[in-house]
Amino acid sequence: MSADNGVYILHCKDGFRVKHTQAIDNVYWNCHRKTDPEFNARQLFLYFSNCKVFQDEGEAFLEAKRIYDEIMRDDCCPIIEYGICSLGNGTFEFPKELPPCCDTPTLVTIDGQTQCYNCGEYMFSEDEDE
Numbered sequence: 001m002s003a004d005n006g007v008y009i010l011h012c013k014d015g016f017r018v019k020h021t022q023a024i025d026n027v028y029w030n031c032h033r034k035t036d037p038e039f040n041a042r043q044l045f046l047y048f049s050n051c052k053v054f055q056d057e058g059e060a061f062l063e064a065k066r067i068y069d070e071i072m073r074d075d076c077c078p079i080i081e082y083g084i085c086s087l088g089n090g091t092f093e094f095p096k097e098l099p100p101c102c103d104t105p106t107l108v109t110i111d112g113q114t115q116c117y118n119c120g121e122y123m124f125s126e127d128e129d130e
């Protein structure tokens, strides 16, 4: 079984964000919008919007190390498959708010599940107001 997790340090224009998460591949998944050259901005926002922003790379690394050590002290599952990883090169503008799923969102709801008819992205309850 794969844990598929890591502690990620995201470097954007405004600083560094640190998060332990799984399935980070989602942030590279299908950049639907023309303004998403490096990351899927919507996924990036969903993953990292609640993180503290560090201006100093060293501080961000210390935070990543702190999270790493905390998980490795866990008796139940001390696993971090990818260790501490860096994302981005500081050129990406972190979105101010949740970006739309694509340039022309067309939402349809089937059996209570809302999905964009145009790009296929599923909508979850917290962003149904788009």
Ligand SMILES: [Zn+2]
Binding pocket: 101, 102, 103, 104, 105, 106, 116, 117, 118, 119, 120, 121
């Ligand atoms: Zn869409």
